Amino acid sequence: MKILSLNFLTCAVKACKTSPNSYPLHPKDAELVQDELGLKPEMIISVLPRIDWEALKSTCSELGFPALPEAAPTKEELENDEKILKDLHHLLLETSISEGKLVCGNCGHEYAIKEGIANFLLPGHLV
Amino acid sequence: MSRPEDDLAADIHYDDVEARKYTTSSRIQNIQASMTHRALELLDLSHPSFILDIGCGSGLSGEILSSEEGGSHVWVGMDVSPSMLDIALQRDVEGDLMLADIGQGVPFRAGTFDAAISISAIQWLCSAVDSESSPAGRLTRFFNGLYASLKRGGRAVCQFYPKNDQQKKMITEAAVKAGFGAGLLEDDPDTKNHKLYLVLTVGGTQGSDITNVVDGMDGVDVMDARKKIKAENGTVKKGSKAWIVKKKEQMERKGKVVKSTSKYTGRKRKHLF
Numbered sequence: 353m354k355i356l357s358l359n360f361l362t363c364a365v366k367a368c369k370t371s372p373n374s375y376p377l378h379p380k381d382a383e384l385v386q387d388e389l390g391l392k393p394e395m396i397i398s399v400l401p402r403i404d405w406e407a408l409k410s411t412c413s414e415l416g417f418p419a420l421p422e423a424a425p426t427k428e429e430l431e432n433d434e435k436i437l438k439d440l441h442h443l444l445l446e447t448s449i450s451e452g453k454l455v456c457g458n459c460g461h462e463y464a465i466k467e468g469i470a471n472f473l474l475p476g477h478l479v
Numbered sequence: 480m481s482r483p484e485d486d487l488a489a490d491i492h493y494d495d496v497e498a499r500k501y502t503t504s505s506r507i508q509n510i511q512a513s514m515t516h517r518a519l520e521l522l523d524l525s526h527p528s529f530i531l532d533i534g535c536g537s538g539l540s541g542e543i544l545s546s547e548e549g550g551s552h553v554w555v556g557m558d559v560s561p562s563m564l565d566i567a568l569q570r571d572v573e574g575d576l577m578l579a580d581i582g583q584g585v586p587f588r589a590g591t592f593d594a595a596i597s598i599s600a601i602q603w604l605c606s607a608v609d610s611e612s613s614p615a616g617r618l619t620r621f622f623n624g625l626y627a628s629l630k631r632g633g634r635a636v637c638q639f640y641p642k643n644d645q646q647k648k649m650i651t652e653a654a655v656k657a658g659f660g661a662g663l664l665e666d667d668p669d670t671k672n673h674k675l676y677l678v679l680t681v682g683g684t685q686g687s688d689i690t691n692v693v694d695g696m697d698g699v700d701v702m703d704a705r706k707k708i709k710a711e712n713g714t715v716k717k718g719s720k721a722w723i724v725k726k727k728e729q730m731e732r733k734g735k736v737v738k739s740t741s742k743y744t745g746r747k748r749k750h751l752f
């Protein structure tokens with residue numbers, strides 16, 4: 353589960369949809385892996401406005417990463433500063449959770465991650 | 480010809496033996512690849528995008544999405560079969576994989592994806608999986624979730640194998656009800672290789688209109704959700720049960736949670752004292 357995807361995932365439990373505590377999901381006992389992937393500047397620039405920066409900051413601190421800047425970089429900064437672009441690429445696309453859990457801050461449901469695959473299957477009564 | 484959808488749940492049909500075919504059979508690979516290319520053509524993306532692959536299976540479609548000729552996209556795949564996902568792991572695909580049942584919804588924030596693609600999967604939603612849920616309910620949850628997870632102006636293309644006209648109608652109507660502009664495109668009709676694509680657009684910006692996407696293509700049926708809603712609005716009385724149900728559907732489409740409709744919905748409340 354890439355950090356990028358985690359920034360967009362919500363708890364799937366129906367009763368959690370209205371609760372602000374159900375986002376972002378919190379990594380627990382996470383093991384991380386890094387893959388080298390080709391840089392796709394246009395993709396990152398176009399997805400940046402959709403990133404929830406506050407959630408990304410809290411994910412990074414929960415995973416013990418160095419703190420992110422207070423505010424998200426602007427489009428101009430990304431276009432002109434290759435280092436910022438590469439750092440974001442590395443964090444969002446090259447860093448994944450390979451084992452562990454994602455926990456909902458509202459209902460406490462734990463989504464297991466195995467071999468990088470998060471299990472979002474729910475028992476019928478939670479759908 | 481018998482259809483696996485009639486007899487088994489998808490996660491049971493797509494076991495290790497079935498999943499293995501998706502890496503060993505070049506015939507299957509070629510067919511899935513050509514449909515993926517067709518779907519990408521219909522999505523008409525101008526730059527590397529963030530894409531949801533619905534029923535991604537062993538990642539045959541996803542590998543094309545990641546590739547340079549496919550547009551170097553970044554994708555997340557949802558699939559209900561552990562065996563299929565296992566093959567995807569073995570193929571070392573670039574996309575992110577999730578074990579999830581699309582009939583339970585699409586658990587992403589509103590406006591997450593630029594586009595979505597689905598190859599040979601959504602007809603599975605027409606089959607019952609348990610006694611707790613109905614195909615109609617699962618289709619609604621899927622299309623409402625998909626609609627909310629796409630950004631405004633986004634598109635989805637779903638190639639699927641309906642069993643008959645009734646399933647085709649059931650799927651298309653569920654998409655339109657969720658708010659999509661929808662068109663059906665049939666390639667090679669009346670041959671044994673005919674393929675059906677449901678092309679969906681999320682309104683918002685000009686130029687994303689479904690009629691522009693499929694304009695001039697042969698064998699296209701366009702169903703416009705907005706026109707239908709307008710026509711109905713004229714006849715629904717404000718405050719009536721039908722009006723409340725319609726409002727609820729609109730709220731649900733926006734990703735809001737609404738009380739389920741019951742026999743009490745829209746009833747006048749009597750004063751107790």
Ligand SMILES: C[S@@+](CC[C@H](N)C(=O)[O-])C[C@H]1O[C@@H](n2cnc3c(N)ncnc32)[C@H](O)[C@@H]1O
Pocket residue numbers: 489490493501511533534535536537538539540557558559560563579580581582597598599600603604
């Ligand atoms: C014919 S395979 C196609 C796989 C892949 N899209 C490809 O083109 O190779 C259909 C896939 O849909 C998946 N599927 C069926 N029902 C599903 C559901 N309710 N949720 C998620 N995936 C589902 C199956 O597990 C299977 O992997």
